[in-house]
Amino acid sequence: MSLSSNKRLSILPGETGRFAGILSGFILLLAVLPILTMIVMSFSGASNLDFPPSSYSLQWYRAAWHTFVSPDASDVLSLGKAMTTSLLVACLTMVLATLVAVPAAYALVRCEFRGKALALQLMSLPLVFPMVVLGLALLLVFDSLPLQMSFSRLVIAHVILALPFVVKNCTAAMLSIGSEVEEAAQMLGASPQRAILDVVVPLMKSGILAGMLLAFIVSFNEFTVTYFLYTIDVMTVPIWMYSRTVSSLDPTVFSFAVLIVLIDFVLIWALEKLVGEGGVSF
Amino acid sequence: MTGLILENVDKHYGTACAVKDVNLHLPEGKLVCFIGPSGCGKTTLLRMIAGLETLSGGEIRLDGEDIGQTPAHLRNFGMVFQSLALFPHMTVGENIAYPLKLRGVGKVEQQARVVELLQLIQLSAMIDRPVSKLSGGQRQRVAIARAIAARPKILLLDEPLSALDAKLRESMQVEIRQLQQRLNITTIMVTHDQREAMTMADIVVVLGEHRVQQVGTPIEIYRHPANEFVADFIGSGNIFPATVLGGGRVGLPGGESIEVPSCAGVAAGQQVRMLVRPEDLQLSAPEATAGNRLLGTVTFVRDIGSTIETIVECSGVSFTALSTPCQGIGLGVGHAVSVTIPAQACRLL
Numbered sequence: 001m002s003l004s005s006n007k008r009l010s011i012l013p014g015e016t017g018r019f020a021g022i023l024s025g026f027i028l029l030l031a032v033l034p035i036l037t038m039i040v041m042s043f044s045g046a047s048n049l050d051f052p053p054s055s056y057s058l059q060w061y062r063a064a065w066h067t068f069v070s071p072d073a074s075d076v077l078s079l080g081k082a083m084t085t086s087l088l089v090a091c092l093t094m095v096l097a098t099l100v101a102v103p104a105a106y107a108l109v110r111c112e113f114r115g116k117a118l119a120l121q122l123m124s125l126p127l128v129f130p131m132v133v134l135g136l137a138l139l140l141v142f143d144s145l146p147l148q149m150s151f152s153r154l155v156i157a158h159v160i161l162a163l164p165f166v167v168k169n170c171t172a173a174m175l176s177i178g179s180e181v182e183e184a185a186q187m188l189g190a191s192p193q194r195a196i197l198d199v200v201v202p203l204m205k206s207g208i209l210a211g212m213l214l215a216f217i218v219s220f221n222e223f224t225v226t227y228f229l230y231t232i233d234v235m236t237v238p239i240w241m242y243s244r245t246v247s248s249l250d251p252t253v254f255s256f257a258v259l260i261v262l263i264d265f266v267l268i269w270a271l272e273k274l275v276g277e278g279g280v281s282f
Numbered sequence: 283m284t285g286l287i288l289e290n291v292d293k294h295y296g297t298a299c300a301v302k303d304v305n306l307h308l309p310e311g312k313l314v315c316f317i318g319p320s321g322c323g324k325t326t327l328l329r330m331i332a333g334l335e336t337l338s339g340g341e342i343r344l345d346g347e348d349i350g351q352t353p354a355h356l357r358n359f360g361m362v363f364q365s366l367a368l369f370p371h372m373t374v375g376e377n378i379a380y381p382l383k384l385r386g387v388g389k390v391e392q393q394a395r396v397v398e399l400l401q402l403i404q405l406s407a408m409i410d411r412p413v414s415k416l417s418g419g420q421r422q423r424v425a426i427a428r429a430i431a432a433r434p435k436i437l438l439l440d441e442p443l444s445a446l447d448a449k450l451r452e453s454m455q456v457e458i459r460q461l462q463q464r465l466n467i468t469t470i471m472v473t474h475d476q477r478e479a480m481t482m483a484d485i486v487v488v489l490g491e492h493r494v495q496q497v498g499t500p501i502e503i504y505r506h507p508a509n510e511f512v513a514d515f516i517g518s519g520n521i522f523p524a525t526v527l528g529g530g531r532v533g534l535p536g537g538e539s540i541e542v543p544s545c546a547g548v549a550a551g552q553q554v555r556m557l558v559r560p561e562d563l564q565l566s567a568p569e570a571t572a573g574n575r576l577l578g579t580v581t582f583v584r585d586i587g588s589t590i591e592t593i594v595e596c597s598g599v600s601f602t603a604l605s606t607p608c609q610g611i612g613l614g615v616g617h618a619v620s621v622t623i624p625a626q627a628c629r630l631l
Contacts, residue, residue, distance in 0.1 A: 183334050184367035186354045188381035189432060195355075198380075202371045 035261060042254035049251065064255040079256070082240035085151070086220055089236060093158040093219035094212045097166045100159070101211055105170030106200065110179065124164045134160075135228030142229065150231040157229055158219040165218060166211035173207020174200075206274060213271045217264060284345050285309045286331070286436060286468065292339035293326055300326040302492045304340070308485070313462050313469045315479040318489035319515065324472045325440060327489070331470065332438050333357050344435065360429030361438040364445075366421055368413040374400070374424050375409040381432040399427040402461070419450050426458065430465065437462070439471040443478065455482055476516055480504070488512050510631045513557045520560060521631070522599040526552045532628075536597030540574045542628045555631045562627035563603035565592060567611060568618040575622045580613050594621050 016024075037051065045055030068079050107113075108120065126134065135157075142153045177200060185195035201208075223238040230239050237260065241253045286308040293301040301323040308314050316324040329335040331342060333354030342350045349357060369377055375396050382392045400406045403423040413421060422442065429437060439458070443451045459482050462469045473479055479486050480500045488495040488503060488511075495515075496508040507513035513521060524532040528550030533539045548554065571577050578596030585591075589604045592613055601621055613619055 178365060178367070180363045180365050180367040181369060183354070184361070184363055185369075185380070186334070187332060187359060187361040187438075188428065189355050189358070189384040191353075191355050194384070199369055199371075205371075 038254050038257050038261070041251050042258045044251045044254075053251075060251045060255045063252045067252065079237070079240055082235050082237050085154075085234055086236040086238075089151075089154050089158055090216045090219040092155045093162050094215040096155065096159050097162040097215040098208060098212050101163060101166035101170045102201070102204065102208060104167050105174045105204075105207075106196065108167070108171055109174040123167050126161050127164050131224035132228075135225040138225065139228045150234045153229050154226060154234065154236070157225050158222055161222060161225060162215035162218045165214040169207045169211035169214065170204060171207075173204040177203045209274050210271055213267055213274070217267055221260075221264070286470075287343045288327075288331075288340065289343070290340035291327070291330065291337060291342065293323070293330060293335065294338050299492050301330070304494055306487060306494065306497065308468065308470065310468050311466045312484040313459065313471065313482055314485045314487060315483035316470065316472045316487050316489055317474065317476060317479045317516075318495075320474065322489045323492045324474075324489045328438055328440055328470060328472045331436070332359055332361050358432065358434050359436045359438055360432070360434035362422075362425045362429050362440065362442040364441045366425040366442070366445075368421060368425055368428070370412070370414055372413070373409070374405065374411050374413060374416070377413060377424060378428045378431050381428065385432055395431060399431055403427050418446055419454065422446065422454060423457075426461070430461075430467065435468070437467050437469040439469065441472055441474070443473075443475075451478075458482065488515065490515060505629075507557065507629070507631070510555060510557075513629070513631055518560055518602065520558045520563070520599070520601050522556055522558075522601075524554055524556050526550055526554055532556065534576075534597040534599055536599070538571060538576055538597040540576070540623055540628070541625045542630070543625055544628065544630055548630070557629040557631055558601075558623055558627050560591070560602045560604040562624055563601055564622040564624070565594070565603050565605055565609075565611060565613070566620045566622065569620050574625055575620050578619055578621050580615055580617045580619055583613055583615060592619075594619055596621050 040052060041049070042060055043056045043058070044053035044060065045057035046053050104123070108116065108123075138153070138157050138160075142149060181199050181203070182192075182195050185199045186192060190198055220236075221238060222236070223242065226236055226239055227242070230236065235243075237256075241256060245253050286306075288304050288306040288308075291301060291304040293299075304327060316327060318324045326335060330337055333349075333352060337350050340350070341348055369380065372380065378396045378399055379392045382395055387395070396409065397406065400409055403426065405420060405423060405427075408416065408420065408424075413424060416424065425442070442458075443454050446454060455478055458471075471478075471482065483500055485497065486500050486503045487497050490511045496503055496512045498506075498508075503512060503516055507516060510521060513519050522534070524534055526545050526548045527533050527539055530541060530543045530546040531539050532542050532545055532554070542556070545554070566575075568577060569575065576596050578594040578601070580592060581595050581600070582593035583590065585607075589606060592603045592605065594601045594603060601623075603621065611619075
């Protein structure tokens with residue numbers, strides 16, 4: 001039998017065949033299709049939402065700018081105020097979720113306690129829980145409280161949603177830290193608490209930063225749960241965009257969305273830069 | 283009483299026993315080696331002295347003061363871990379300065395001490411390097427410098443050389459020993475490498491089956507093992523059963539007898555176990571059995587360059603004998619050979 005050397009019958013590990021290439025191209029296209037549609041629509045010259053647009057112009061960007069600088073009296077709430085709320089909620093979520101997640105990750109990795117497996121399960125529950133049910137449940141809880149907490153309840157809800165991501169990243173970082181460095185710090189004279197601050201936290205840094213950025217992104221983009229909890233004077237950007245779309249069906253929101261996607265892109269890029277390859281777990 | 287004293291020290295995890303009833307007195311300024319097979323509790327014992335494990339029972343006293351319940355960070359002991367546990371986010375200088383920083387030493391003094399220690403370990407040029415840029419031997423020395431930076435009362439070494447290759451390991455053994463003698467610091471080292479223990483220690487503590495089997499100088503341990511466990515674990519030995527015949531003679535399983543003066547005090551007819559070291563056995567051209575010279579057959583020969591190891595089947599016992607290549611008499615498997623067992627080399631276990 002002759003097996004010619006210049007014509008290989010099989011591909012080597014690590015090489016992709018043509019079929020795999022086409023398939024992954026198709027999947028990638030599916031992933032970016034909505035973003036592409038949105039970008040195309042934001043440059044529409046028409047005043048309706050037909051796709052593809054009949055002509056192209058920058059008029060919606062002009063309209064968006066106009067809405068931003070001099071809000072219409074007919075708008076329920078200005079975009080500027082929604083943006084401020086969104087940023088504030090996202091920042092608070094980021095800080096609070098991290099403050100909870102770092103000790104939690106330490107405990108989950110270092111300590112042995114009863115119900116550890118259960119705690120791990122509960123921690124990722126918000127990932128699989130139906131968002132609508134979660135939003136409704138939170139609304140019922142907050143409404144039964146005698147307190148008026150229109151802003152803080154958004155933060156609490158967002159912390160719940162962001163926590164699994166932050167804990168996961170911190171836990172992954174924690175797993176790579178041997179207990180010997182901590183013990184070494186203690187032998188050198190550091191109290192157990194000091195050892196954690198001087199050695200464990202600095203070594204967890206990349207995981208913590210990844211978790212913080214993810215928490216920010218999760219909070220900034222959150223819609224479903226927020227939809228149940230927002231009030232007329234406290235709303236976030238996604239809610240503002242939704243109500244704007246419902247009230248006046250024009251492509252202005254697409255020009256806003258393009259800007260928001262740009263912000264997200266920068267954040268995710270920063271995340272990858274900070275943590276390097278294989279550091280982030282979503 | 284000065285030095286470190288362990289009294290009835292116990293450690294168990296649930297029902298599993300790790301260390302049982304350890305009594306030791308470690309004098310000041312000595313290098314003590316804990317040696318034993320894996321899982322014998324030697325690392326657990328070291329970690330209890332360090333304060334990284336709690337005691338299930340017993341007391342640890344340093345210069346008369348009970349330190350059994352003192353937390354690790356208040357004991358002022360230096361420790362070098364098996365993984366070295368250098369802080370990867372700090373430079374060489376910052377690693378060594380860390381214990382000084384914790385003790386509130388001023389910046390200038392910190393710097394002076396770091397420079398002094400780096401000179402001691404001959405790594406002065408590395409002060410601003412991150413520890414990840416160092417070689418294995420350099421890391422080793424930085425770990426030691428960091429451990430002694432705050433002038434600890436005791437230095438603990440947990441198999442610190444196990445990650446190094448053979449050549450580097452030998453030079454580090456000498457370096458650590460010299461450093462220890464220069465600083466005159468009480469040092470406890472855990473190892474499972476008996477050569478390391480023999481060449482470095484003032485005192486060797488043989489641990490086995492969670493207990494102390496013997497405490498002594500390396501030569502005592504080697505020449506006068508307290509029991510069969512120590513005889514078997516330290517060095518290679520020929521351990522064989524024998525019957526005391528009285529009059530300073532013992533009978534071998536094969537029926538022949540040899541002269542062992544040290545057995546004179548043992549009642550005749552008693553079953554005993556004997557030890558003879560391979561390097562004490564002398565091989566010669568086959569001759570008739572006479573005195574302590576027995577006739578045997580070679581069953582295995584291994585030439586490892588520096589020595590030749592020969593196994594000889596002789597009077598129902600498999601003896602391993604070591605000889606140098608120039609003593610070699612060109613033996614092969616199946617050859618007849620005479621084995622001389624010097625009377626004074628036989629130990630009663």
